[in-house]
Amino acid sequence: MQITRQTEYAIKILIELAKSPFGELIPSKLIAEQQDIPGMFLQKTVQLLSRAGLVSTQRGIQGGVRLTVSADKITTADVITAIEGPLALNLCLSPGYSCPNMADCQVRRILGRAQAALLHELQQESIADIVEGKLAK
């Protein structure tokens, strides 16, 4: 019932990118230092974010990572989905899984409600909000 270390890294990466002007290229090595993330692992994480379309990368000298979506459009839910796949509180709540009881299972329904509540909150929270510290409602 936890997000993975990698997901937290991903959030931090996006935060770090959001601190610079939109679209600026930041070398991953620099992010690694700033946020204290193992270098190679960070790169893998960046790739996942890249495949999810949240960032794009540039190779070669002066290369790096940059946001492709403005920070206020990226929600915590998006990040979790990009790294861990669709949010699912139970097997049967993840797409493509099938359980014989699925149709009328009360357990599934109740977990589905909890998941919806969680998802709703996660979708409220953008990276920009985190950077700007808009937390106390």
Add this chain to the structure above:
Amino acid sequence: MQITRQTEYAIKILIELAKSPFGELIPSKLIAEQQDIPGMFLQKTVQLLSRAGLVSTQRGIQGGVRLTVSADKITTADVITAIEGPLALNLCLSPGYSCPNMADCQVRRILGRAQAALLHELQQESIADIVEGKLAK
């Protein structure tokens, strides 16, 4: 980001118990058959519920498991806590963990909010509600 198989078993166990009159002893073997849970594993799960005070057990012939708390007082949150320990969406949100950044970490705060939302929903949902099918709000 999922509940464990064991936690789902635990919910099912409590549902099964809640179907009978309050306080009735049900042998674990019967629960195992009804809910299709591996016998030995079910027993370990019952023990966790027992230690959490949600059920009590009786050994020997005619022994079994019984609720000690009425089903409408047991929430999904209680069950998860009993099996997995306190709900924590991230390391630093679980009691006893300390991270140097904890004091002013924005990531932590935002995850804390999400966790609170989830917890709130889970605390609304009782075992009795599940059994009686009070799901559509």
Add this chain to the structure above:
DNA sequence: ACCAAGAAGACAAACTTAGTCTGAAAAGGA
């Protein structure tokens, strides 16, 4: 050509989960 990045994937160590096995202990009945 050369160098500074990222891309890709194989690999591995550590941890977690799910489940089994074995033996002990309790409760009740013959």
Add this chain to the structure above:
DNA sequence: TCCTTTTCAGACTAAGTTTGTCTTCTTGGT
């Protein structure tokens, strides 16, 4: 008392997941 049924406890194992590392390749700029 002895036997059966049931839970209790813990060691054990197999499989899967997480969190990395290592190596090699590709790309882009100078």
